[in-house]
Each structure stands twice: as C-alpha cells, then as structure tokens.
Amino acid sequence: MIPAIGLAIGIVVGLLLQPAVPVWLQPYLPIAVIAALDAVFGAVRAILDGIFSDKVFVVSFLSNVVVAAFIVFLGDKLGVGSQLSTGVVVVLGVRIFSNVASIRRHLFDA
Amino acid sequence: MSTPDRSPRPPRDARHAWARLLRAGTPSRSRSNILVMVLAIALGFAIIAQVRQTSVQGLETLREDELVRLFADVDQDGDRLASEIRDLQTSLQLLESRSTGEEEAQRAAKERVDALGILAGTAPAVGSGITLRIDDPQHTVPATILLDAVQELRDAGAEAIQVNDVRVVANTWFADTRDGISVSGVEVRPPYVLRVIGDSNTLAGAMQIPGGVTATVRRVGGEASVDIRTRVVVDALLSVSPPRYARPVPTTTP
Numbered sequence: 001m002i003p004a005i006g007l008a009i010g011i012v013v014g015l016l017l018q019p020a021v022p023v024w025l026q027p028y029l030p031i032a033v034i035a036a037l038d039a040v041f042g043a044v045r046a047i048l049d050g051i052f053s054d055k056v057f058v059v060s061f062l063s064n065v066v067v068a069a070f071i072v073f074l075g076d077k078l079g080v081g082s083q084l085s086t087g088v089v090v091v092l093g094v095r096i097f098s099n100v101a102s103i104r105r106h107l108f109d110a
Numbered sequence: 111m112s113t114p115d116r117s118p119r120p121p122r123d124a125r126h127a128w129a130r131l132l133r134a135g136t137p138s139r140s141r142s143n144i145l146v147m148v149l150a151i152a153l154g155f156a157i158i159a160q161v162r163q164t165s166v167q168g169l170e171t172l173r174e175d176e177l178v179r180l181f182a183d184v185d186q187d188g189d190r191l192a193s194e195i196r197d198l199q200t201s202l203q204l205l206e207s208r209s210t211g212e213e214e215a216q217r218a219a220k221e222r223v224d225a226l227g228i229l230a231g232t233a234p235a236v237g238s239g240i241t242l243r244i245d246d247p248q249h250t251v252p253a254t255i256l257l258d259a260v261q262e263l264r265d266a267g268a269e270a271i272q273v274n275d276v277r278v279v280a281n282t283w284f285a286d287t288r289d290g291i292s293v294s295g296v297e298v299r300p301p302y303v304l305r306v307i308g309d310s311n312t313l314a315g316a317m318q319i320p321g322g323v324t325a326t327v328r329r330v331g332g333e334a335s336v337d338i339r340t341r342v343v344v345d346a347l348l349s350v351s352p353p354r355y356a357r358p359v360p361t362t363t364p
Contacts, residue, residue, distance in 0.1 A: 006147040010154020014162075019155070021163040029160050036153045048127050054142030061149050082173050106127040 003040065027076060028069035031088055035068035036061060038092045041099040048106040068092070228270055231277035231348035235270040239307040239342035240314050242323070245333040246300035253284035253291045255330065256302060259323040260284075266316035268308040270344040274298045277346040300332075310338045 021029055039061040046052040068088055075084030104110065169177065227233030242259065244251060260278055263271060271278035276293040285292045290299040306313055317323050317336045327334040 002143050002147050003150040006150025007154040010151035010156075011158050012154075013151070014155045014158025018162065019159045021159050026163065029156060029163070033153070033156050033160050036149075036156070040150075040153065044131070047131060050130065054140075054145065058142070058145050058149065082175070107131070 003043075027081070027085075028072050031068040031072050031085060032065045034089055034092045034096075035064035038095050038099070039064045041096050041103070045099045045102045045106075048103060229279070230350055231270075231279040231346075232350050234343070234345040234347065235307055236341065236343050237269070237307040238310050238340050239268075239305070240310050240317070241337045241339060241342065242304040242306065242317055243335045243337070244300070244302040244304070244327055245335075246302070246327075246331075248331055249290070249300070250331040251291075251300070251302070251327060252330075253286045255323070255326055256291055256293075257284045258326065259304065259317070262316050262323055263304070263306050263308070263313060266308065266312045268306045268313060270307040272305045272344045272346045274303055275346050277344070277348050279348060305342050305344050307342050307344055310340075314338050 039057065042060065043052060043057040046056070071088050072081060072085050075081040078084075169180070172180070224233060228235045242263075244256075244259075256273065260271060260273075260282075273293050276282070276296045276298060278293070282294045287297060290297060291302070292298070314336045317334070324334045324336065
C-alpha cells in the first residue's frame with residue numbers, strides 16, 4: 001500500500017511541477033527508471049516469498065539505478081552506448097517479466 | 111485469472127499471499143516504510159519527468175549515428191525540394207511565356223480589327239492627308255468625275271475617304287441625281303468636300319496633274335481646290351451587315 005501511495009504522490013507531483021530533466025541526466029534517466037521498476041517488482045516478489053528485507057530493497061533499488069546509469073555512461077564513453085542501453089533494457093525487461101510471472105503465481109495461483 | 115477451486119494448489123495459499131502483501135503495505139511509522147515511500151515518490155516523479163522529456167525530446171539527446179541519419183535525411187529532403195523548385199520555376203517560365211504569347215496574339219488581333227475597321231468604314235480614322243473641295247454652282251459636275259477622283263485618290267494610296275458625310279469603301283457607288291450626286295444611295299449636294307487620309311503630297315500631286323481631276327472639274331465649269339493638312343478626320347461610319355452567302359474558308363493557321 002505504501003509504495004503504491006508513494007508512486008501516486010510522485011506522479012501527481014511530477015504532473016504538477018512539470019519538471020525538466022537536466023541535460024546531463026537525460027541519457028541515464030530512462031535506464032534508471034527501468035532499473036528502479038525492476039527493483040520494485042523484485043521487492044514485491046520477495047514479500048510474497050516471505051524473504052523481504054527493507055535493507056535489501058533500499059540497497060538494491062539504489063544500486064540498480066546507479067549501476068544502470070553507470071553502464072550507459074560507460075557505453076557512451078566506449079562508443080557502444082546505444083547497444084549497451086538496449087542490452088540493459090532487455091536484461092531488466094526479462095527480469096521484470098520473470099518477477100511478474102512469479103508474483104502472478106503467488107497471487108492468482110496460476 | 112483462474113478460480114481457486116480449479117487450481118491444483120489449495121486456495122488458502124493465494125489468500126496467504128494477498129494477506130502478506132497487504133500486511134507489508136500497511137502504513138506504519140517504521141523507518142523502512144518511510145524510506146520505501148520516499149523511493150516510490152522518487153520513482154513516480156522520475157517516470158513522469160522521463161515521459162514528458164520523451165514527448166518534447168530535441169536533438170541534443172540523440173546519439174551520433176542517429177544524428178548522422180537525421181542529417182542524411184535532411185540532406186535528401188533538401189535535394190528533393192531543390193529539384194521541386196527547379197521544376198516549378200520551369201513551369202512558371204513556361205506559363206509566363208505562354209501568357210505573353212497570348213497578349214501578343216491579342217494585340218495583333220486588335221491591330222487587325224482596327225485596320226479592317228478603317229478599310230470597311232466601320233471605324234473612324236485620323237491622320238495626315240488632304241481635303242478636296244469641288245464647287246459646282248451650275249450642277250455640271252457628273253458622278254463620273256467624282257468616281258474618277260476617288261479612283262485617282264485610291265491609286266495615289268488613299269487609306270480612308272469620305273465624301274461630305276458618306277464614307278467611301280469598296281462597294282460605294284456614285285450616280286447622278288437631279289440636284290446632285292447619290293453616293294451609295296445618299297444624296298450629296300455641292301460643294302463636294304472629299305476628306306482623304308494618305309500621303310498628302312502624293313494625293314495632292316495626283317489631283318493636280320495636267321488632265322487630272324482638278325483640270326477636268328474646271329473644264330466642265332466647276333472649281334476644285336486641294337488643301338494639304340496634317341490632320342484629317344474621317345469620321346463618317348458605315349454599318350456592316352454580315353454576309354448572307356459568303357463564308358470564310360476554314361483555315362488551320364490563324
């Protein structure tokens with residue numbers, strides 16, 4: 001409940017403030033958002049598995065975001081930025097899908 | 111969504127999962143809940159920011175290969191538009207030359223109408239020429255002399271002739287009447303004044319040669335005088351009725 005409320009508050013605040021993404025952040029934000037979503041779905045799954053830990057969630061959330069941004073940064077520096085971004089998105093997407101599948105199994109028994 | 115009854119697992123399993131999820135999400139003032147809240151708010155904010163950014167994205171976030179592709183696209187577009195401009199300019203020139211050609215044709219047609227109007231007597235004419243005045247106090251000048259005078263004037267290059275108030279054209283005829291002369295059916299009385307447009311010196315010379323019109327008139331008892339003028343107005347008009355039988359031969363060239 002808490003994370004859903006937080007998400008809603010964040011969306012409303014974002015709609016009200018109409019934030020502009022700073023230029024230095026622009027290449028990293030989309031990947032960071034995907035990584036954070038991965039952490040969120042992982043946390044829900046952990047709750048359902050009964051192995052959820054606040055510390056693990058917070059650390060995994062932050063480290064996911066930082067690592068994703070760093071990979072994109074590194075890729076840009078090495079000249080393979082677009083390919084690496086695609087790779088990161090694919091990996092995180094696969095993880096999100098598998099987490100969602102696990103959550104679905106827990107909640108709907110199917 | 112499947113029904114719990116038909117699933118292989120006992121239904122309480124799913125109910126436990128929902129309960130666990132609700133318990134985890136129940137608001138409490140623990141530190142971790144606040145931290146999770148903050149992270150969730152940050153995530154929602156970031157999602158909205160990214161969505162807005164994507165919808166207004168400019169060129170600065172694009173990568174090099176995307177920029178190269180865009181540049182190539184713009185280049186190609188420019189070439190295409192340039193060739194389109196060339197095509198349109200060509201057709202513009204074509205249309206302009208065609209319209210000037212039409213104006214030219216219209217001007218030529220107008221000149222032709224003017225020339226034919228003067229020739230047929232349907233248009234007034236003005237120009238240099240002479241006036242020939244024939245006084246005939248004793249009614250001794252016959253129509254033949256007037257006809258001779260007109261023929262002589264035509265030989266001398268007269269372009270428009272008028273006898274008193276009657277225009278002289280190709281089918282004009284002269285006949286003697288009791289009090290004067292009939293010109294195409296219109297009674298004309300002395301003095302006969304012929305207004306003639308043409309080369310004035312040639313016309314005057316043709317009238318005054320020995321044995322010419324002037325001499326003939328004088329011989330029959332009249333008096334003829336020639337007056338050279340820089341401006342003669344021939345303003346008597348004839349109305350032309352369309353021919354009943356004659357038709358123009360169709361031609362392909364205008």
